[in-house]
Amino acid sequence: xxxxxxxxxxxxxxxxxxxxxxxxxxxxxxxxxxxxxxxxxxxxxxxxxxxxxxxxxxxxxxxxxxxxxxxxxxxxxxxxxxxxxxxxxxxxxxxxxxxxxxxxxxxxxxxxxxxxxxxxxxxxxxxxxxxxxxxxxxxxxxxxxxxxxxxxxxxxxxxxxxxxxxxxxxxxxxxxxxxxxxxxxxxxxxxxxxxxxxxxxxxxxxxxxxxxxxxxxxxxxxxxxxxxxxxxxxxxxxxxxxxxxxxxxxxxxxxxxxxxxxxxxxxxxxxxxxxxxxxxxxxxxxxxxxxxxxxxxxxxxxxxxxxxxxxxxxxxxxxxxxxxxxxxxxxxxxxxxxxxxxxxxx
Amino acid sequence: xxxxxxxxxxxxxxxxxxxxxxxxxxxxxxxxxxxxxxxxxxxxxxxxxxxxxxxxxxxxxxxxxxxxxxxxxxxxxxxxxxxxxxxxxxxxxxxxxxxxxxxxxxxxxxxxxxxxxxxxxxxxxxxxxxxxxxxxxxxxxxxxxxxxxxxxxxxxxxxxxxxxxxxxxxxxxxxxxxxxxxxxxxxxxxxxxxxxxxxxxxxxxxxxxxxxxxxxxxxxxxxxxxxxxxxxxxxxxxxxxxxxxxxxxxxxxxxxxxxxxxxxxxxxxxxxxxxxxxxxxxxxxxxxxxxxxxxxxxxxxxxxxxxxxxxxxxxxxxxxxxxxxxxxxxxxxxxxxxxxxxxxxx
DNA sequence: CTGAAAGCGCTTACAG
DNA sequence: CTGAAAGCGCTTACAG
Numbered sequence: 102x103x104x105x106x107x108x109x110x111x112x113x114x115x116x117x118x119x120x121x122x123x124x125x126x127x128x129x130x131x132x133x134x135x136x137x138x139x140x141x142x143x144x145x146x147x148x149x150x151x152x153x154x155x156x157x158x159x160x161x162x163x164x165x166x167x168x169x170x171x172x173x174x175x176x177x178x179x180x181x182x183x184x185x186x187x188x189x190x191x192x193x194x195x196x197x198x199x200x201x202x203x204x205x206x207x208x209x210x211x212x213x214x215x216x217x218x219x220x221x222x223x224x225x226x227x228x229x230x231x232x233x234x235x236x237x238x239x240x241x242x243x244x245x246x247x248x249x250x251x252x253x254x255x256x257x258x259x260x261x262x263x264x265x266x267x268x269x270x271x272x273x274x275x276x277x278x279x280x281x282x283x284x285x286x287x288x289x290x291x292x293x294x295x296x297x298x299x300x301x302x303x304x305x306x307x308x309x310x311x312x313x314x315x316x317x318x319x320x321x322x323x324x325x326x327x328x329x330x331x332x333x334x335x336x337x338x339x340x341x342x343x344x345x346x347x348x349x350x351x352x353x354x355x356x357x358x359x360x361x362x363x364x365x366x367x368x369x370x371x372x373x374x375x376x377x378x379x380x381x382x383x384x385x386x387x388x389x390x391x392x393x394x395x396x397x398x399x400x401x402x403x404x405x406x407x408x409x410x411x412x413x414x415x416x417x418x419x420x421x422x423x424x425x426x427x428x429x430x431x432x433x434x435x436x437x438x439x440x441x442x443x444x445x446x447x
Numbered sequence: 448x449x450x451x452x453x454x455x456x457x458x459x460x461x462x463x464x465x466x467x468x469x470x471x472x473x474x475x476x477x478x479x480x481x482x483x484x485x486x487x488x489x490x491x492x493x494x495x496x497x498x499x500x501x502x503x504x505x506x507x508x509x510x511x512x513x514x515x516x517x518x519x520x521x522x523x524x525x526x527x528x529x530x531x532x533x534x535x536x537x538x539x540x541x542x543x544x545x546x547x548x549x550x551x552x553x554x555x556x557x558x559x560x561x562x563x564x565x566x567x568x569x570x571x572x573x574x575x576x577x578x579x580x581x582x583x584x585x586x587x588x589x590x591x592x593x594x595x596x597x598x599x600x601x602x603x604x605x606x607x608x609x610x611x612x613x614x615x616x617x618x619x620x621x622x623x624x625x626x627x628x629x630x631x632x633x634x635x636x637x638x639x640x641x642x643x644x645x646x647x648x649x650x651x652x653x654x655x656x657x658x659x660x661x662x663x664x665x666x667x668x669x670x671x672x673x674x675x676x677x678x679x680x681x682x683x684x685x686x687x688x689x690x691x692x693x694x695x696x697x698x699x700x701x702x703x704x705x706x707x708x709x710x711x712x713x714x715x716x717x718x719x720x721x722x723x724x725x726x727x728x729x730x731x732x733x734x735x736x737x738x739x740x741x742x743x744x745x746x747x748x749x750x751x752x753x754x755x756x757x758x759x760x761x762x763x764x765x766x767x768x769x770x771x772x773x774x775x776x777x778x779x780x781x782x783x784x785x786x787x788x789x790x791x792x793x
Numbered sequence: 794c795t796g797a798a799a800g801c802g803c804t805t806a807c808a809g
Numbered sequence: 810c811t812g813a814a815a816g817c818g819c820t821t822a823c824a825g
Contacts, residue, residue: 104819105819114795114796115797117820120819121820124820128794128795130795147561147565149501149566149817149819151497151566151568151819152801152820154801154819155497155498155501155817156819157801157820157821162568174531175527175528175530175531175534176524176527178522178527180527181526181527188521188548192559195559197545197563197568198545198547199543199544199546200530213541216494217543219448219493220493221495221496221497221498221801221802325727326727326731327731330731355731360731362733381672382698382701384672385672385675385706386701386705386733389705450801461811461813462803462812463812463813466805467804470804474810475810476810476811479810479811494803495803496803497803498803498804499803500817501802501804501819502802502817503805504817
């Protein structure tokens, strides 16, 4: 493969000049510039990024970091939406995307993640950072790497969709439909800071409406379809008077709906169900899911844009997106106060 | 950040020796080795990968390539499953994962993809390669990069799940249930080689059972939920005698089910529906979907394992996984030959 | 406007 | 078993 030497020889100039042409330095004679460009073309020259990285300190690689906890990572379509947004911006800037998924546990963060941080391989990071256990962004910032946080860990640069407001919107919707007997399907408090905000938003709206959020029955799942299904069955069997279920993500909501239907309940006639995320699939579940759109693609885009601003020496302001309530057919007016009956069909 | 120099100084040896300790070269005195290890520990030394890459030609980066066509890429949970498999093996080998999603169009492959290939940044590639338009793997092989193909483009190293057999299993299942009036929801022939194999498998089984596959009504979607929904509505309104729908992926099947239910049909009592992929969500749709498990995680793992064998100088044999039929509740015995009636509810 | 030279941090024959 | 030295392919002050 051709290198700078080859190009220089062919163009009859020095490698320094070639380098300058490539990096668009001004003060290169147009004729020289043209000769070099021709030589590059003819030889099909492409820069060696490792060499460039070593001498300039710039790799043109951005790491996208998703902490890997509880196997949830690769099951969540939301991850893809964020990646889509990030990728579109990186691609426009001709940057490469390195996907880093460090294991997180009580013992801390996967050692190999630190290898990556100190490897000189990445110009910056975008870190999905809402796991209370540890902040993957902090580790990067401690090493002076420009880092944009998507989530709730403190950071100079961050984007998020307002989860408090999202939770509030969801609860307002249900209360507005007359629901008062509401079951909550969440995850353990120690699992996700964004979810905690959603719960706070729900609580606040409840208080405003004279409903005691703390008194509502709550079951903790694990973000999965199965977790939602089990939680829903548990809730309705223990509390047959519930007329609505609020779930902190779509996957649990979809699992809940399916299980309740199998138990003979009609959604939304017997029980209303809401989710959070607005996954693509949620528009096509039976029934289509009422949920919160947290604009995951935009989240990814914003994060990448902020990172490039930072790389250009600017100080981008933190950004908070407004969530949107998407009303579909999984919610309806609360039925009168009758307990419902569960019957396994199948 | 500490470099080899610093470590060498502290350990009182040369940088060559430090390098040898790090790379586990034999013939290093145990005492020396220990001194060096201590120094590394004390300084928190981590190798600079760019430098290592430049001098050794090894980057410890593997690119995973998903061609980006029709926006389908970031909507498909199957992508995550493949990534999960690949990541698990890369992680075990302490390799990094670079996600490359070159745009594919009639004009060919995104130019920036070639930059990546010739950048010296990747030790090898795993390419999802079933788009007839162009082979992303071929471009890599032409540059002597070790490349494992997941899919149907010709390549010395490849893994796939037998799509012919998968299609056959699906059709056998439907025929076994007595279905003869079967509608097909596919994608354009020019879109995906794996899908074409699925159709061939279906056709073969039909022939064996005296059914003319070519005569079955077929509508082309685009892999999406929406595409499946539209195709299903179209098929059933044109061909009310259909008792079953076979879809070439789960997302279209889920979209189809939802739309048919909205049109007043019961699944599977009125119409049986099958998909292909066995997405996590397909177990929790209403009703749970009968589908083919193509073992996407294993596919990703196998590909990565093959790549490491190749990097170690071996010649791994191509691998073909056997698909598994997963029977759930979206399929049932064919109803008697009555045309059904579509009625919008909502 | 152009080029010679140092240097980025490592690896790898080669000598000893 | 250990080290001096060349070299990987670039970029970047610095001179001219």
